[in-house]
Every structure is written in C-alpha cells, then in structure tokens.
Amino acid sequence: MTLAYAYTRPFLQPLPVWNYWYLLLLPLCISVAIVYKAIKCRSMSEVPRQAASILMWILISFAAAAAALAGLVKALAR
C-alpha cells in the first residue's frame, strides 16, 4: 500500500522528506559554519574559504562519529 501525501500548504504541513531526512543536516551545518566564521573572521573576504573549511571538518566529524557508533552497536550486538 502506498501512502499518498499531498503537500499543498507550505508551513502548515511538514515537508515530505522522511526518506532523506539525513540530507537536512547539510543546510544546518552550512548555516553554523557561515555564522561562526562571519563572527570570527576579521575580514569578510575570508569567510567563504574559512566556512567551507570548517564545514568540511564538521561533516567529516559527523561521519566519523556515525561510523564509530555503528561499529560499537555492531560489536555490542554480537
């Protein structure tokens, strides 16, 4: 059975993004990186490069944490 979900009312209905919710991490990390570096950098011209760098580190850290936790769960499940 397929559940039909008509998304017709933005802001009054949740977005139908259940199957790829993990991609929603990306805009959040981008925003954190931009605001953090916009506050931290002396010159605004440095912000794009610095924000891209910290964004990469955030995503690598998340991936590493996810891999470590998945490994731990598998080890405990044995």
Add this chain to the structure above:
Amino acid sequence: MPSESSPLKPLVPLVALVAWILPGGGYLLLGQRARGLIVGITIIALFILGLLIAGVRVLEVPGYDTSGERIDVTIGRDANQNTVKSWVMYASPLNEIRNKPWFVPQVLTGPITFAAAAWSVHAASPDPADPTQSRGALSHSRINEIGSLYLSVAGLLNLMAIIDSAHRAGKV
C-alpha cells in the same frame, strides 16, 4: 573623558537589544554592514527553513495546548468553594516553560519567534471547514526533531551574535 570630536559610541545594552530584535542588527549598528547582513540573513533563513521543514506547529508555545487553547490551572477556591482558575503562564510560568524547553533557545532568534508562535497557536486551532481537524498539521518523529533543531540552532547562533556584537560595542 571623551573628547567632543570622538564618534558616537553605541551603548552596549542597546547593541545587544538591537541584535536580539533583528538578527545581525547589532553589527549594522556598529557599521559592520557585511557581517551584519551575512549573520542576519543566515539566521533568519535557518529559522524559516525550520518552520518550512516541520510546519509552523513545530513551535511549542508555552501557555497553549496542542489545540491552540490557553492552558488554565486551578489555583484555589473562592468563598463559595468554586474553583479559581488562572492562565498557567501567570500561575506557574517556569514549570510551563520547563515543559516546553525548546522554546528557550528558539526565542533567542528575536521577535520573529513570537510572530511564529502566534501563527503556531492559530494553526493549532480547529479548521472551520472541518472542525475535527486543525488548520495546520503537526509533524512527528525525525521531521519534528529536525525542525525544532533548526529553530533552536538559529536562536543559539543569534545568542552568539548578540554576545559578540555587544563585546565589539564595548571595545569601540
């Protein structure tokens, strides 16, 4: 003693207040236009994106239940032994806010949160076309969590901007 020719120094509390009212506004007041615009636009976009992802009802408003009704609590009895009720935000505001802790970081985004909260309460009220349904749908599970997270992170980023702009105002 400041000389007469020194530029006008914005008051630290004023900068902090403006930074809360309009994300990035503190930097604009200090003349740091690019920084203010980048911070402000990013924080507001994150807040609006949170509302779009999980729906406006993701905002749990202290003092109101899931059907948009004011929560009243019994605070005692009058001389005729009738129960006396009061709005929970008057009777025990801290307990009510503790029940909806996400609202604390979310409100740091500024008055935009109160506008969204009023919209959330309105969306929770029954739909005139179908009174068994509310005007807006309530999100669940991960989508609800992610929406709450977006709104809260927007507020916490604005707190960082408020503190930084106030600190910079103190150094001018």
